[in-house]
Amino acid sequence: MIDQHMSLRGGAARLPVRPRTGRYLVLAAVFVCAACGLVYELELVALASYLIGDSVTQASVVLSVMVFAMGIGSLLAKRLRNRAAVGFGLIEAALALVGGFSALVLYASFAWFGESRYALVGFSLTIGILIGAEIPLLMTLIQRVDRQDAGGAVADLFAADYVGALVGGLAFPFLLLPVLGQLTGALLTGAVNAAAGGALVLWVFRRDVPPRSRWLLIAANATVIAVLATAALLADDFERAARRAVYGDQVRVAVQTDVQEVVLTGAGRSSLDLYLDGRLRVSARDEYRYHEALVHPAMNGTHARVLILGGGDGLAAREVLRYPGVRDVTLVELDPTVTRLARTDHALSALNGHALDDPRVTAVTGDAFTWLRTAHGRYDVVISDLPDPGISASTKLYSAEFYGLVTEALAPGGRVVVHGGPPVGRPRTYWTVDASMRAAGLRPRPYRVGGRCSGFVVGPDRASADTDGDHGWGFLLASAGARPPLGLDPRAPALRSLTLPGLRDAGRRAEAGRLSGLKPSTLVHPRYWEER
Numbered sequence: 001m002i003d004q005h006m007s008l009r010g011g012a013a014r015l016p017v018r019p020r021t022g023r024y025l026v027l028a029a030v031f032v033c034a035a036c037g038l039v040y041e042l043e044l045v046a047l048a049s050y051l052i053g054d055s056v057t058q059a060s061v062v063l064s065v066m067v068f069a070m071g072i073g074s075l076l077a078k079r080l081r082n083r084a085a086v087g088f089g090l091i092e093a094a095l096a097l098v099g100g101f102s103a104l105v106l107y108a109s110f111a112w113f114g115e116s117r118y119a120l121v122g123f124s125l126t127i128g129i130l131i132g133a134e135i136p137l138l139m140t141l142i143q144r145v146d147r148q149d150a151g152g153a154v155a156d157l158f159a160a161d162y163v164g165a166l167v168g169g170l171a172f173p174f175l176l177l178p179v180l181g182q183l184t185g186a187l188l189t190g191a192v193n194a195a196a197g198g199a200l201v202l203w204v205f206r207r208d209v210p211p212r213s214r215w216l217l218i219a220a221n222a223t224v225i226a227v228l229a230t231a232a233l234l235a236d237d238f239e240r241a242a243r244r245a246v247y248g249d250q251v252r253v254a255v256q257t258d259v260q261e262v263v264l265t266g267a268g269r270s271s272l273d274l275y276l277d278g279r280l281r282v283s284a285r286d287e288y289r290y291h292e293a294l295v296h297p298a299m300n301g302t303h304a305r306v307l308i309l310g311g312g313d314g315l316a317a318r319e320v321l322r323y324p325g326v327r328d329v330t331l332v333e334l335d336p337t338v339t340r341l342a343r344t345d346h347a348l349s350a351l352n353g354h355a356l357d358d359p360r361v362t363a364v365t366g367d368a369f370t371w372l373r374t375a376h377g378r379y380d381v382v383i384s385d386l387p388d389p390g391i392s393a394s395t396k397l398y399s400a401e402f403y404g405l406v407t408e409a410l411a412p413g414g415r416v417v418v419h420g421g422p423p424v425g426r427p428r429t430y431w432t433v434d435a436s437m438r439a440a441g442l443r444p445r446p447y448r449v450g451g452r453c454s455g456f457v458v459g460p461d462r463a464s465a466d467t468d469g470d471h472g473w474g475f476l477l478a479s480a481g482a483r484p485p486l487g488l489d490p491r492a493p494a495l496r497s498l499t500l501p502g503l504r505d506a507g508r509r510a511e512a513g514r515l516s517g518l519k520p521s522t523l524v525h526p527r528y529w530e531e532r
Helices: 002-010 019-052 053-111 115-143 149-204 211-233 235-247 287-295 313-318 336-344 346-351 370-372 392-398 400-408 427-439 462-466 500-512
Strands: 252-258 261-265 271-278 281-284 305-310 329-333 361-365 379-385 410-419 443-449 471-478
Touching: 002 287, 002 370, 019 053, 019 115, 019 149, 053 115, 053 149, 053 211, 053 235, 115 149, 149 211, 149 235, 235 252, 235 261, 261 336, 271 346, 287 313, 287 379, 287 410, 287 443, 287 471, 305 313, 305 370, 313 329, 313 379, 329 336, 336 361, 370 392, 370 400, 370 443, 379 400, 392 400, 400 410, 400 427, 427 443, 443 500
Parallel strands: 305 329, 305 379, 329 361, 379 410
Antiparallel strands: 252 261, 261 271, 271 281, 410 471, 443 471
16 A cells, blocks of 8 residues: 555556666657647648648647647646546547547538538647646656656657657658548547557556556547447448538549549539539539630630640640640649549540640649749740639749749740639639739739639538629739730630620629739738638
């Protein structure tokens, strides 16, 4: 009794190993738990960016809430110092369960309820509290194992913690995400977390744990690991069910690439929808309206050499190739999976008229910004068919610096056309694109057409994706010299949705909503955001 009392009060613990070995085992547990904790953190940031958008905002929310919660957890852990071994074991079991299921619950919330912000904050808060409670308890345990000064113990703990965070931070993007995916990766991380915490307490500190508490820890850890393993076995079925809830019943292709999630739905050419990271990019029902409005005004003039930035689906290239005067088309797409599907998927290749198989088209895999910095050719037409500027990952492709590179790539008299988002639905974003182009020496002419807003984030109420009018498409046609006329080439092919009077009216409607005085967006001062 006296020996046990001394152990609980901070004396040397009765260990089954030598104190030095016990110290290394505690530090090994710190290393593993830190790696798992950072994986949970990165997984929340990555999944929130995919489901909600605006990665900067989501990362800020997750990190700030977690750091705040870690402070709360550290304070709460003071109550457990006299039962540090049992407390640590239970906290790791709870952290493994919450962290392991965080991705699955977040995705389920998005798929079936259309909203995952509250779940994101809740998981960030809970995981942060549990992570914050680890270090004070581990500090107590390591001093019981090997009596050393507090400064040395803190240095050792934080060294193991930081190295573990490094390993977890590298394992997430280079191992867990590409090999296992977000759902299974988080579940496996939870199982490792539970095993590491349980092993430390039930082996190294088992003599410090009363029999009843020992059986409680064994049951808790076994249950957590069993539940996580079961969920991992059912993860594929869950993902298919959630995907049907998000995209409907006609999902044909669903692949997570190194860049994004790519989903194709619809049985054939007429019903095809293409989603990138949960956002509708192409709908066969009205994509021609978007691509005709994007491409044909820019083709009014010399168009022998054309550069398409983005547009890996081949649909902008299809419109360009309708002009017999086109000799060379270069298409720069970040995700090679999209261009591969544009060539091989029966519905998508039929929709784009097998444009990427045309010998005049050269498809290049690369980031448009980086590619323009090393490009040496000059182009008569540059078509910017890129994701909406309101998405954080795309802001550099709508910056003044980017348009400066585009200006250098234009041949004398060349034109550039940019999809700038809906001018009515997100007017500040649209007119910031205009200001950014002007800052680069371009002279843009705005126009807008009705249609489904590219970049719409899908959810349970899929009917809302069919909204026209205020959530239509906005474009800016520009050149480095005189302001280009808003017209159509006299030799233009027959168009299904665009006429010269309609195009001029589209320009007047866009000008009527102009916002003046907006500053350009730059790399060091991005000014785009999602307007709700």
